């Protein structure tokens with residue numbers, strides 16, 4: 001392995017400094033038309049609410065929790081069940097702990113009953129091709145979910161079982177998640193861009209015996225053959241001694257897929273059991289079609305009333321160690337937190353049409369396509385395709401088509417679309433927009449201004465929402481009707497959130513300052529554990545700075561108290577808003593026979609935010625050439641997924657190390673930027689390495 005420790009607290013932290021000369025403190029006030037009707041309409045009102053949420057968190061959140069249905073209410077002693085401080089023993093977090101509820105019941109049955117929402121549209125689904133669309137109401141969604149919950153039961157799925165989901169952005173993905181939630185099973189959604197290896201690792205770790213997938217999906221013109229990737233993941237599980245029992249396959253492409261399967265795939269297809277599935281690999285022992293098992297299922301299913309602190313889902317995410325961790329969220333707190341953040345951060349009102357462009361394979365989709373909007377009986381757009389197909393105006397065409405009023409996307413998409421020019425935006429009437437949010441990475445002021453001026457026509461509010469898979473929902477964000485915005489700042493903390501900045505020793509820093517971003521007290525949406533490894537959870541998030549949850553990010557707090565996130569301070573990089581652990585990429589690279597050692601750092605990139613820059617040391621006799629570079633990129637695609645493919649691979653005879661053998665990534669980050677100001681290098685074992693590193697930088701950089 002690439003000389004990595006498995007202890008996050010040994011990771012050398014690094015802070016990116018904000019360029020204070022280049023940030024502007026100009027305030028962009030919410031448009032009066034937004035403030036006038038907003039849930040929170042002034043900064044003062046926000047401050048009062050935030051204060052109240054901190055003085056009495058239990059009172060604040062229970063008030064909001066009363067909006068939902070609890071089969072059994074919480075007792076007063078079950079509300080402050082947390083220990084956030086390692087020194088006081090095991091880290092434990094619980095909200096509404098002795099209550100019973102069901103999140104699926106709350107976001108469907110209860111919304112239909114309480115708000116008469118049966119005929120309301122839950123989703124306007126828009127396919128990859130513009131002429132492909134569907135409309136699904138709350139009542140229809142509930143029926144499908146009940147049917148699928150019954151299918152799961154018939155397959156033997158029980159409360160607490162982990163069900164893997166590897167699907168495209170189709171309504172059935174939401175149906176699958178809610179079907180699990182209805183019967184108390186734990187969904188583990190794996191993003192469709194992950195490779196068979198990654199899918200297998202996640203299924204193996206969670207012992208998911210059931211996998212829900214689809215035949216395939218087109219993203220733009222590119223076919224993703226999900227079923228064949230799933231098959232190969234199942235085979236890999238088998239190699240590890242773990243038997244996957246059932247694949248439920250949703251027919252998304254049908255004939256469109258068969259028409260595209262190439263000769264190679266057909267040649268490998270050995271056992272077609274019937275005409276219908278002739279060209280799709282099919283193992284009738286474990287594969288069943290979604291539509292077939294659904295056709296006989298009853299559309300009524302009594303929810304299983306689970307404890308508020310029972311796991312609802314797990315979602316794997318990358319950290320400083322080589323192995324992705326299964327972040328576990330529970331029902332009660334997550335429901336209240338996603339519902340509340342959705343309502344306030346987007347200033348949601350019943351007449352709104354909301355569109356979050358994320359993929360449900362990431363936390364943003366879980367919280368702001370599935371749970372948050374449904375918990376508010378909101379109408380959302382759900383999109384299967386990509387921003388540039390069939391043309392770079394697709395987003396704006398969809399906004400105009402459905403009259404989207406609240407829009408939520410990633411800075412990387414904003415930067416990519418901006419490159420195509422303003423005309424693509426302007427040719428559509430998008431005057432319906434009121435709130436245009438961002439998520440996933442810091443937004444640079446340039447992109448912010450374009451978004452504000454060209455997309456938002458200088459009248460939309462921009463909630464730049466800072467949060468993480470681990471936090472369940474928004475942590476720091478401007479509120480649309482209340483917070484005067486600064487271009488590139490995430491603004492102020494959400495209700496119940498107490499961010500602090502600390503120095504390397506964990507001392508809290510006051511006033512205007514830069515530091516490591518920690519959170520001081522628990523909020524309902526925080527993850528509860530790492531699946532199967534509570535100690536790892538404690539180590540990763542609570543060991544470094546005692547008494548606080550450490551986000552892994554650095555931040556600057558300005559003189560007005562605004563937070564500016566400066567990016568990850570650990571060994572995680574953020575490529576186009578996709579979180580990638582450098583250790584994972586390193587493991588993939590060293591698995592190649594030519595590579596002895598590898599170290600990966602982020603390289604700033606105008607469009608993607610960051611890209612992966614890999615340093616590799618080869619075995620004697622191995623030759624570094626274009627073919628090897630391609631091979632190594634492919635290796636990472638296969639081990640992790642397409643989105644993680646390295647951008648730059650540099651050959652180096654040696655890596656910069658301390659005498660104790662620890663790689664000095666600080667130096668590598670300087671090499672990447674061609675910055676010769678290396679600071680203190682006295683701990684370096686062999687300083688001649690530095691010269692070679694600079695000399696070997698690829699010429700085009």
Ligand code: WTA
Pocket residue numbers: 317362363364438439440441442443464465466467468469470490551552553565567568574577578579
């Ligand atoms: C980064 C995505 C700056 C941050 C919801 C965090 C951001 C990581 C922002 C989590 C933002 C997310 N401004 N940075 N508005 N939002 N990040 O788990 O580094 O995929 O730690 O969750 O994304 O990524 P994750």
